[in-house]
Amino acid sequence: MKILALNGSFRKNGNTEILLKQALMGAQSEGASVEIIRLTDYKIEPCRGCGLCLFRENVCQVQDDDVPFIFSKIDECDGMILGAPCYFLELTAVVKQLIDRCWILGHKTGKVRKPATVIVPYATRGWTPYVSLQSNILLNIMGMTKINEITICTQGISEVVLDQEAMDSAHEIGREIAAAAKNKDFTYKGDPGVCPSCHDWLFRILKDRETVECPTCGVRGKLSLRDGKISVTFEEKAWADSRFRPDVGYNHFTYHIAPSKDYFLRTKEERKLKIQKFKEYLNR
């Protein structure tokens, strides 16, 4: 059983790297073989938006970068730990860069499910509102089930080694992911959050001013006050709309994205004529 750690920090021997390695030591204590990849050591080109991968499996216009290698490592593993520091309230840009390359994984939607866990070091309490967003998107697109997530307050390079509690929790989260991969038990063990699907605390108020929505999953509920505390109640049918439920993701890909090819091909000549003036405008 193999546990892969993806490091979204550029810093060598930084807090993310240390916490990930500590977690991998925990995974090894459960009998896992382990590997770590620092994403910034690899070439991750931006998605070119050509759409080829949507219609033909494994076809991508980007030919000369390391994303296929990274995906092959993810395919090989039985469980994954994503680590990335908080940068400007969310995760680092390299994580988003990888997310944007994940369209090609649409063909696999619903076919694999692996456990994953998340480690996020940050420096300032309260300056982390969006850190769960990217990890939830990335893991869901990759067909992974998040079983836990820890955020750790630590500022300077490698300072986290001074925080024994943080080091212990990283070790435990690594042991836990290896046990989950081994026992195929993907039960969520982290902070419950408000959204019962992705466990984030973020919610959007919709224009009817009655409904709230998890921006990540798209599940909707109603706010209420119980004993002076805000709570969100979800109707049963809210689950039908969770965009990361494997069948919803499959339907989105199969019945919304894939058929757009016909319209695109049918309108080719008309578009060619109409875009001419934009091609010429401000063209250097």
Ligand SMILES: Cc1cc2nc3c(=O)[nH]c(=O)nc-3n(C[C@H](O)[C@H](O)[C@H](O)COP(=O)(O)O)c2cc1C
């Ligand atoms: C450009 C930059 C932006 C940052 N933005 C935030 C932030 O919004 N919130 C926060 O709590 N910490 C922020 N930090 C601090 C890092 O999250 C923190 O130092 C973390 O421990 C770094 O982990 P690393 O050593 O693995 O890179 C930022 C750091 C940098 C360099």
